[in-house]
Amino acid sequence: MKIALDAMGSDAAPLSEVKGAMTVLAEQADLEVVLLGLREALEPFRKRIEKTPNLEVVEVRQTIGTNEAPSEVLKTKTDSSIAVGLSMLKQGKVDGFVSAGNTGAVMAFSLFSLGRIQGIKRPAVGALFPTPRGHTFVLDVGANVEIKPAQLRDFAVMGRIVMERIFHVPQPRVALMNVGQEPGKGNQLIQEAYELLAGAPINFIGNIEGSEVFRNKADVIVTDGFTGNVVLKFAEGMGEAVLFTLRTTGKKYRWRGWVSKKLFRDFIGGLNYEESGGALLLGVEGPVIISHGRSSAHAITNALRLAAFTAREGVVDAIKEEFKGT
Amino acid sequence: MKIALDAMGSDAAPLSEVKGAMTVLAEQADLEVVLLGLREALEPFRKRIEKTPNLEVVEVRQTIGTNEAPSEVLKTKTDSSIAVGLSMLKQGKVDGFVSAGNTGAVMAFSLFSLGRIQGIKRPAVGALFPTPRGHTFVLDVGANVEIKPAQLRDFAVMGRIVMERIFHVPQPRVALMNVGQEPGKGNQLIQEAYELLAGAPINFIGNIEGSEVFRNKADVIVTDGFTGNVVLKFAEGMGEAVLFTLRTTGKKYRWRGWVSKKLFRDFIGGLNYEESGGALLLGVEGPVIISHGRSSAHAITNALRLAAFTAREGVVDAIKEEFKGT
Numbered sequence: 234m235k236i237a238l239d240a241m242g243s244d245a246a247p248l249s250e251v252k253g254a255m256t257v258l259a260e261q262a263d264l265e266v267v268l269l270g271l272r273e274a275l276e277p278f279r280k281r282i283e284k285t286p287n288l289e290v291v292e293v294r295q296t297i298g299t300n301e302a303p304s305e306v307l308k309t310k311t312d313s314s315i316a317v318g319l320s321m322l323k324q325g326k327v328d329g330f331v332s333a334g335n336t337g338a339v340m341a342f343s344l345f346s347l348g349r350i351q352g353i354k355r356p357a358v359g360a361l362f363p364t365p366r367g368h369t370f371v372l373d374v375g376a377n378v379e380i381k382p383a384q385l386r387d388f389a390v391m392g393r394i395v396m397e398r399i400f401h402v403p404q405p406r407v408a409l410m411n412v413g414q415e416p417g418k419g420n421q422l423i424q425e426a427y428e429l430l431a432g433a434p435i436n437f438i439g440n441i442e443g444s445e446v447f448r449n450k451a452d453v454i455v456t457d458g459f460t461g462n463v464v465l466k467f468a469e470g471m472g473e474a475v476l477f478t479l480r481t482t483g484k485k486y487r488w489r490g491w492v493s494k495k496l497f498r499d500f501i502g503g504l505n506y507e508e509s510g511g512a513l514l515l516g517v518e519g520p521v522i523i524s525h526g527r528s529s530a531h532a533i534t535n536a537l538r539l540a541a542f543t544a545r546e547g548v549v550d551a552i553k554e555e556f557k558g559t
Numbered sequence: 560m561k562i563a564l565d566a567m568g569s570d571a572a573p574l575s576e577v578k579g580a581m582t583v584l585a586e587q588a589d590l591e592v593v594l595l596g597l598r599e600a601l602e603p604f605r606k607r608i609e610k611t612p613n614l615e616v617v618e619v620r621q622t623i624g625t626n627e628a629p630s631e632v633l634k635t636k637t638d639s640s641i642a643v644g645l646s647m648l649k650q651g652k653v654d655g656f657v658s659a660g661n662t663g664a665v666m667a668f669s670l671f672s673l674g675r676i677q678g679i680k681r682p683a684v685g686a687l688f689p690t691p692r693g694h695t696f697v698l699d700v701g702a703n704v705e706i707k708p709a710q711l712r713d714f715a716v717m718g719r720i721v722m723e724r725i726f727h728v729p730q731p732r733v734a735l736m737n738v739g740q741e742p743g744k745g746n747q748l749i750q751e752a753y754e755l756l757a758g759a760p761i762n763f764i765g766n767i768e769g770s771e772v773f774r775n776k777a778d779v780i781v782t783d784g785f786t787g788n789v790v791l792k793f794a795e796g797m798g799e800a801v802l803f804t805l806r807t808t809g810k811k812y813r814w815r816g817w818v819s820k821k822l823f824r825d826f827i828g829g830l831n832y833e834e835s836g837g838a839l840l841l842g843v844e845g846p847v848i849i850s851h852g853r854s855s856a857h858a859i860t861n862a863l864r865l866a867a868f869t870a871r872e873g874v875v876d877a878i879k880e881e882f883k884g885t
Contacts, residue, residue: 300741365803378738378746412704412788415626420704420785443792447800459746460786462738466769467790471797474691474773 234263236540237318237327240270241296242334243528249333251278253533257541258287264541267291267327269314293317297334299526303341315339319346322519329540331511333524333533340376340514340523347518350549352556354381356516357388357458358523359395360465366449370396371410374465374512377458382425385409385455386433391515391552392453393435398546399539400452408441408451410460416440422457430455434555510535513543515552520544560589562866563644563653566596567622568660569854575659577604579859583867584613590867593653595619595640619643623660625852629667641665645672648845655866657837659850659859666702666840666849673844676875678882680707682842683714683784684849685721686791692775696722697736700791700838703784708751711735711781712759717841717878718779719761724872725865726778734767734777736786742766748783756781760881836861839869841878846870 238254240247247270254266265287268275272292275282282288295313297306310316318330319342332339340356349356359372372388373380389407396405409430411419416427418440430437441451443464456464510532511524520543524536543549564580566573573596580592591613594601598618601608608614621639623632636642641664644656649672658665666682675682685698698714699706715733722731735756737745742753744766756763767777769790782790836858837850846869850862869875 365800375738378749410789412701412785423704423785443789443794444796444799446793447796456789459738459749460789463736463769463782463786464789464793467772467793468769468797470770470773471794473770475801477691 234541234544235265235267235327236329236331236537236544237267237269237291237321238533238537239314239318239330239332239334240268240275241293241314242332242524242526243533244526245529246270246333247274247278249528249530249533251275251281252530253528253537254288255281255285256530256534257537258285261538261541264537265289266537267318267321269293269318271296291317291321297338299335301335301338303335303337306335306338307341307345310338313338315342316346319343319519319521322521323347328544329520329522331522331524331533331536331540333511333526333528333536336375336523339521343514343517343519343521347521350516350518350553350556352559353387353391353516353552355384355387356514357384357391358512359388359392359515360461360512362446362465362468364447364449368400369446369449369451369454370400370405371446371454371456371461371465372515373456373458374461375458376514378462380422380457380459382422382429385426385457386429387516387556389430389433389435389437389453389455390555392455394551394555395513395515395548396452398548398551399542402452404436405452406438406450407435407453407455408438410454410456410464411440411442414440414442426455510537510539513539513548518549518553520549560867560870561591561593561653562655562657562863562870563593563595563617563647564859564863565640565644565656565658565660566594566601567619567640568658568850568852569859570852571855572596572659573600573604575854575856575859577601577607578856579854579863580614581607581611582856582860583863584611587864587867590863591615592863593617593644593647595644597622617643617647623664625661627661627664629661629663632661632664633667633671636664639664641668642672645669645845645847648847649673654870655846655848657848657850657859657862657866659837659852659854659862662701662849665847669840669843669845669847673847676842676844676879676882678885679713679717679842679878681710681713682840683710683717684787684838685714685718685841686787686838688772688791688794690773690775694726695772695775695777695780696726696731697772697780697782697787697791698841699782699784700787701784702840704788706748706783706785708748708755711752711783712755713842713882715756715759715761715763715779715781716881718781720877720881721839721841721874722778724874724877725868728778730762731778732764732776733761733779733781734764736780736782737766737768740766740768752781836863836865839865839874844875844879846875
């Protein structure tokens with residue numbers, strides 16, 4: 234099992250990437266990681282990389298900035314870490330790809346190099362939301378800001394497969410994000426999607442409201458990329474506000490020590506996006522993990538774990554099988 | 560200053576309503592509250608009500624269930640607490656109306672009895688989100704699941720007026736909820752709205768992402784009712800999850816006492832929807848507050864405070880003045 238890692242992706246690149254890879258390699262003997270980056274950026278880490286078993290480097294000559302347009306970089310940045318990593322995945326040289334870089338560029342090169350899975354019109358980005366009793370997988374969280382009901386149906390089926398394969402949830406409960414629980418709620422697009430989901434090969438449990446995301450009512454929640462993206466980032470911001478206030482309050486009441494250790498690890502740790510490592514790009518012909526630009530080494534470690542798990546559990550093949558002939 | 564209060568609204572009606580009214584009346588000598596409810600429901604509280612100064616009762620003969628269709632109740636429930644309360648507001652017998660009942664019914668009767676403010680095509684529901692450093696006013700959080708760019712512009716102007724009048728924020732910073740900060744992000748509707756907001760009589764600061772809601776970057780955030788409703792309820796659910804986990808962790812580490820007192824009051828209290836009391840229905844000809852169905856007496860007290868404040872600060876007149884002739 235070999236995962237390609239964009240070493241130029243995160244805000245702290247390549248430090249987060251090198252350290253994140255070293256941690257995961259120390260725990261998984263059958264895993265290999267390929268670091269893709271500029272020679273000069275990786276040079277300060279050369280000794281550390283050399284003495285880490287199963288860690289190799291593929292040098293590239295370009296990087297992609299966070300604000301570069303995907304349509305442009307497709308033409309101009311073919312020797313970037315993102316382009317080369319996804320090309321290696323396409324050629325079967327690696328089994329998965331992880332990047333904390335420009336999300337639009339990862340999606341564009343994924344579509345260009347790997348291509349869409351037959352039968353799926355639009356890929357989706359799915360993210361795990363931690364809840365007090367487990368996880369909920371929400372998609373789409375950003376790939377599609379304009380959407381059609383049939384795409385929401387495809388997302389639901391892909392979400393089901395992820396929860397079955399990666400989390401071994403039998404018959405995952407799939408819900409449609411809406412402004413009320415009763416059928417007939419929401420705008421026309423959502424109402425049409427409701428009908429399609431009711432007829433899809435999933436355990437459809439109906440509409441779910443925003444308040445229920447954390448109540449362990451659904452294993453998969455389907456929504457359009459606009460709403461999903463706003464909610465994902467909102468959760469991140471609210472988690473940070475919780476953290477900030479706990480730290481401040483903790484200081485005031487002199488139990489800062491407690492807060493910064495046990496409580497954070499047990500709870501806030503779960504709300505922190507770093508724990509899931511990244512989001513899955515679904516609907517393309519290979520396991521691709523999109524990590525947060527602010528990823529720490531810990532987040533990268535988790536992203537590599539998720540990529541390896543996605544590859545090992547055959548998520549992409551399962552999606553291909555499901556959509557074959559559609 | 561007199562506020563009509565739907566005594567049949569909340570899940571714990573009329574207990575929350577009676578107690579909530581008593582608290583606010585004890586602190587505001589120039590305030591009067593009119594309780595609207597069924598005789599039999601209010602009977603157990605008769606003595607308490609009679610001995611509370613400035614608290615009167617108007618008996619109605621109907622109630623509206625949470626799942627009744629607004630279009631139906633408009634015809635059949637004209638002697639309900641919602642219908643009668645809004646009719647009293649229209650007639651000038653009271654200065655504001657508060658209900659924790661059927662939101663759709665409150666909106667329908669508000670439009671029917673009070674009517675829209677001239678120049679505003681669609682009313683909006685606005686809610687205050689607490690942040691570690693203050694508040695952000697988000698609208699629409701539920702009135703409109705289909706939207707046009709021009710409506711988002713109207714919402715922005717109304718939001719500006721609310722923050723100016725109620726919170727005395729000079730030149731409130733108004734932002735558009737979007738999936739990225741750069742202009743040009745989002746779907747076509749959002750891009751068109753961006754252009755309209757840039758030309759509106761507001762201090763428009765551009766797009767804002769979900770992660771920044773808690774970062775004190777904007778005083779007003781404009782969004783469609785679908786996204787706003789999902790985010791509002793999501794915040795509520797996440798707040799509850801935080802609470803649940805803190806309680807559990809607190810128990811485990813034997814500092815439950817601390818958690819349930821100071822920390823909750825200082826912080827979780829702020830994230831709790833009960834603190835804001837309710838949402839403002841904006842764009843209709845009178846101050847209307849829509850409270851959560853699960854409102855406690857404390858939430859009702861805050862809703863009555865908000866209604867009195869909205870009426871005293873002339874929010875409705877200010878909106879009428881702004882939209883005059885448009």
